[in-house]
Amino acid sequence: MILRIKRAYKTELKPNKGQRRTLSNHAGAARFAYNWGLARKTESYRLTGKSPNAIELHRELNALKKTDFPWLYEVSKCAPQEALRDLDRAFGSFYRRAKAKKEGKLKGKVGYPRFKTRRRGLGSFRLTGAIHVEARRVKLPCLGWIRLKEKGYLPTDGTEGVHVLSATVSERAGRWFVSLQVQQEMEVEEATGPPVGVDLGIKTLATCSYGDDNHVHYENPKALYAGARKLRTLQKKLSRQEKGSNRREETKRRIARQHMRISRVRQDAVHKATSQIVAKAKPPSERPYVIGIEDLNVSGMMKNHSLARAVADASMREFRRQLSYKCAWHGIDLVVVPRFEATSKPCSKCGWFKEDLTLSDRVFVCDSCGHTADRDDNASDNIRLLAVSSAERVNGRGGDVRPLGSERRTPVKRQLKKVG
DSSP, X not given: OEEEEEEEEEEEBXXXXXXXXXXXXXXXXXXXHHHHHHHHHXXXXXXXXXOOOHHHHHHHHHHHHTTTOGGXXXXXXXXXXXXXXXXXXXXXXXXXXXXXXXXXXXXXXXXXXXXXXXXXXXXXXXXXXXXXXXXXXXXXXXXXXEEBSSSXXXXXXXXXXXXXXXXXXXXXXXXXXXXXXXXXXXXXXOOOBOOEEEEEOSSEEEEEEOSTTOEEEEEOOOHHHHHHHHXXXXXXXXXXXXXXXXXXXXXXXXXXXXXXXXXXXXXXXHHHHHHHHHTTTSOGGGSBSEEEEEOOOHXXXXXXXXTHXXXXXXXXXXXXXXXXXXXHHTTOEEEEXXXXXXXXXXXXXXXXXXXXXXXXXXXXXOTTTOOEEEHHHHHHHHHHHHHHHOSSOBOTTSOBOSOTTSTTOOSSOOOOOOOO
């Protein structure tokens, strides 16, 4: 089956001094256009009850270029134009959240769009049009050829079935990155391997059940805990330095680099674990035909102040997001077990239900059949059984994947015994 998808390829740039200045100018122009558009929309709504859209704002900004903002001619027209489109999307999300809040479906703040500031970083900008890629460099509109730090990762010109849609250039911790959004065709073969159940946790990043007491554990690197000591040291140092001094600016750069390192360690662990679970490098006969994962209430877990930092460091939502699109790319069905479906308390062998199981109980002992297993191993076994027997099978994109009469599928969901 041929699947047409949109995906992004992100890699680091290696600009020279002049190119860095030009990149900063483009990021500043995008930031200025976003803030200018936000102020105009707010003022217009206050006076007339209506706000202009991105097209109207761009026309108004173009009219002001010659008199008020001539420096905008030094950058690509795409930078402010795409920034105004981003502003429209931000307001669209705000209106949806406000409506959900009014209907009682949302708790917390609705999130009115905020002004962007350079103190949080130079930001990013998006370019469209003629974008060319070679093995060691990329050509962007109004920027020309810029060298890449990594060779051969981006799809080059002439790659069959790949069409570049846009390029987003961003800055973080003094380093510049480019992300190419492309539309490409993929040949997807339906996987036929054994099913897998995935139980996410804090102590262990993921516990996978392959049946017959075969379990694989992916360790949680706990990147935030590992880098917290250095962050504390740098933050103390920053608080004692004089504002505006060169040494204070250098300390701020070191803090930004440390935060980036923590996020990269976390992202690397999640990418490696999800890629190994879907077995993307193996033939279809060895890839699982179905993967089960639990629908966790991560926002509710974050309200426990004793576990909030550990839950955030585990990246559970990001794990599920990556697993979703990788399953769709490799012909695997993804089953999301409902949030209130018991997975830790039932026995995976006989179905006996242990009502008094607590979070501190790390070993599951069945009083009915005597089965003893690690708590996470037992939960992953239950998730795998529920994924195989579920009558509500959906893939990573949310659609039905097989008719009820298909093989390897039972129309009745497995019922867990509940014994007092």
